[in-house]
Amino acid sequence: MKRVINFSAGPAAIPLEVLEQARDEMVDWNGTGCSVMEVSHRGKEYDALHHETMDLFRELAGMGSEWKVLFTTGGASTQFLMFPMNMLGAGRSADYINTGNWSKAAIKEAKRFGNITMPANMELEGGIFRSIPKQADLKFNPAAAYVHYTSNNTIFGTQWHYVPDAKGKPLVSDMSSDIFSRPLDFSGHSMIYAGAQKNLGPSGVTVVAIKESFLAKAESDLPTMMSYKVFADKDSMFNTPPCFSIYILNLVMKWLKKNGGLEGMGKVNNAKQTTLYGAIDGSKGYYTCPVDRDARSWMNVVFRLPSVDLEEKFIKDAKVAGIVQVKGYRTVGGIRFSTYNASGLKDIQTAVGFMDDFQKKNPA
Ligand SMILES: *Cc1c(COP(=O)(O)O)cnc(C)c1O
Numbered sequence: 001m002k003r004v005i006n007f008s009a010g011p012a013a014i015p016l017e018v019l020e021q022a023r024d025e026m027v028d029w030n031g032t033g034c035s036v037m038e039v040s041h042r043g044k045e046y047d048a049l050h051h052e053t054m055d056l057f058r059e060l061a062g063m064g065s066e067w068k069v070l071f072t073t074g075g076a077s078t079q080f081l082m083f084p085m086n087m088l089g090a091g092r093s094a095d096y097i098n099t100g101n102w103s104k105a106a107i108k109e110a111k112r113f114g115n116i117t118m119p120a121n122m123e124l125e126g127g128i129f130r131s132i133p134k135q136a137d138l139k140f141n142p143a144a145a146y147v148h149y150t151s152n153n154t155i156f157g158t159q160w161h162y163v164p165d166a167k168g169k170p171l172v173s174d175m176s177s178d179i180f181s182r183p184l185d186f187s188g189h190s191m192i193y194a195g196a197q198k199n200l201g202p203s204g205v206t207v208v209a210i211k212e213s214f215l216a217k218a219e220s221d222l223p224t225m226m227s228y229k230v231f232a233d234k235d236s237m238f239n240t241p242p243c244f245s246i247y248i249l250n251l252v253m254k255w256l257k258k259n260g261g262l263e264g265m266g267k268v269n270n271a272k273q274t275t276l277y278g279a280i281d282g283s284k285g286y287y288t289c290p291v292d293r294d295a296r297s298w299m300n301v302v303f304r305l306p307s308v309d310l311e312e313k314f315i316k317d318a319k320v321a322g323i324v325q326v327k328g329y330r331t332v333g334g335i336r337f338s339t340y341n342a343s344g345l346k347d348i349q350t351a352v353g354f355m356d357d358f359q360k361k362n363p364a
Contacts, residue, residue: 005347008325009154009300010177011197013342018201018251029247036247041240050237053246056253057207060261061186068215070208070228071236071246076102076176076195079206080109083172083193086218086228088114088145095119095144097164100129100153102174110148117141122158127331129156132295135165146170146190152178154198155329157302157336158295163188170214178299179207180256181341182266190214196245199299199340201252204245256341265341272339272348273298279352286359290334304334306364311335314358321354 006013029036030045039046054069061067072078088094093115096107099122110116119140120133140147147166152159154177163185164171170190179194186192191210197203210228218228230238256265277296280287280303289296289303305311311334318326328334339348 002322005323005343005350006325007323007337007339007343007351009198009329009336009338010195011203012199012338012340014201014248015252015255015342018248018255021251022248037244039243041237041243046243049247049250050241050243051235053250053253054235056250056257057209060180060253060256061184061209062262063186063209066212067186067209068212068232070210070231071241072206072208072231073204073242075203075206076174076193077105079174079193079208080106081112082226082228083148083191084110084113085222085226087170087172087214089219090114092145093117093141093143095141095147095166095169097121097133097138097147097149098123099132099150099158099160101127101155102153102176103148103150106148106150106174114145117144119147129153129158130290130295131292132158132160135162138164140167140169144169146172148172148174150174152176152297152299154300154338155332157289157291157297157300159297159299161294177338177340178297180262180265181269181299183262196249198338201249202245204242205249207249268345269298269339269341271345272343273301275345275348275352276301276337276339279355283355283359286364287355299338299340301337301339302328302332302334308333310362310364313362317358318351318354323351323354 026035032039032045057069058067094110095117096110097120098104098118107116119138122129122131122133124130147169149164151173159178171188172191173189175192176194177198179199181199191214193206193208194200196205196207215228215232220229224230280289287303291302305314314335315327326335326337328336
């Protein structure tokens with residue numbers, strides 16, 4: 001067996017232990033004589049797994065019983081429309097902070113439901129993003145029903161390193177690409193959501209955590225599968241949930257717990273980002289990171305080489321060295337290492353060794 005160092009931005013690496021357990025249980029899960037994909041979602045075995053996963057999520061996040069965890073499908077992209085559909089009545093306003101392509105995608109959908117204002121817009125000429133606004137620069141709309149932000153910009157490699165203060169308004173965050181990567185005070189939020197395929201497991205399930213008090217404000221008269229209230233009332237089992245994805249999510253939650261929870265992840269991820277940015281900054285300008293220092297993402301480390309030719313060679317040579325999926329986003333170019341929870345410090349040290357070696361062999 002040969003496992004590579006996988007820096008994919010998503011779907012991303014999953015802890016090897018989780019994959020091995022899933023393999024071992026594939027044909028006979030939990031003594032059922034079936035795989036988890038072949039049992040009724042109304043049966044007691046699956047039901048226990050389903051609720052345990054919700055509880056594990058709340059436990060890891062430090063969320064009390066005032067939070068409801070929902071499992072939806074259609075990715076974070078469906079939350080871009082489902083959320084305003086539930087929470088933004090016609091004619092009302094909402095604040096969306098624009099820090100990247102995914103913020104823009106959320107804004108585009110929300111505009112179908114109400115008037116969207118931007119407390120800050122970090123887009124530069126050419127559709128580039130390099131920074132995160134400071135609290136003092138956020139100009140909130142007093143009429144906004146809520147404030148939405150994207151905690152990590154997967155594409156350009158910027159990340160919020162503080163929780164914005166929404167000045168009493170419900171704060172909502174798309175945390176798809178940095179959820180559970182370090183300790184975070186979730187209590188300042190009214191709702192968070194994340195597609196699982198970056199830091200939580202496989203694609204197919206999206207986790208929505210919403211405070212009961214906020215949920216109470218959700219629109220009631222909606223198409224059934226678009227209604228947060230239905231998802232909450234039916235424990236996300238109005239229809240057949242993505243059972244296999246939730247099963248892997250369950251195993252990842254247990255792996256997280258075993259590895260020190262968010263505290264443990266934060267320590268490793270901090271060591272990883274220090275090592276990686278240290279190598280970039282220590283390369284005498286061979287590797288350059290286009291992102292503002294205080295906005296550098298711990299999860300998506302984006303950098304350039306002296307030329308596009310060298311970048312292409314870097315991607316090819318990295319693959320030969322067993323380091324894959326390092327190409328920057330198609331409209332951005334350059335290199336991107338997506339270093340979510342499943343990549344360990346050792347992987348980063350190996351990658352940094354490769355970077356040093358590449359620089360020596362390929363002078364600018
Ligand atoms: C990947 C990503 C999305 C899109 O997720 P899907 O599950 O593919 O819809 C949304 N927001 C952020 C921050 C992402 O990284």
